[in-house]
Amino acid sequence: MDNNELLQQISAMMEVQQEEFSRKLEEHTKRIELKIEHDVTDKIEALFDGYKLTHEKQWELERKVEKLEERVERLEQVG
Secondary structure, three states: OOHHHHHHHHHHHHHHHHHHHHHHHHHHHHHHHHHHHHHHHHHHHHHHHHHHHHHHHHHHHHHHHHHHHHHHHHHHHHO
16 A cells, blocks of 8 residues: 555545534534523523513502502601
C-alpha cells in the first residue's frame, strides 16, 4: 500500500468520524431544544403568572389602603 492509498483511507475514516460527530451533535442539540421548550418555557410562564397574580393582589391592597385612609380622614374630621 503506497502513501496515497493510506492517505485516502485515513481521509475516508475521518469523514466517517466527522459524519458521526455531526449526527451526535444534532441529536444533542435537538434534546437541548426540547428541554428548553418543555421545561424552561413552562417554568417561565409559571413565574410570569405568579408575578402577574402578585401584582394584581398588590394593586387590590393599595386600593383598599386608599379607601381606609379616606375613611380615617373622614372620621378624624368628624371627631
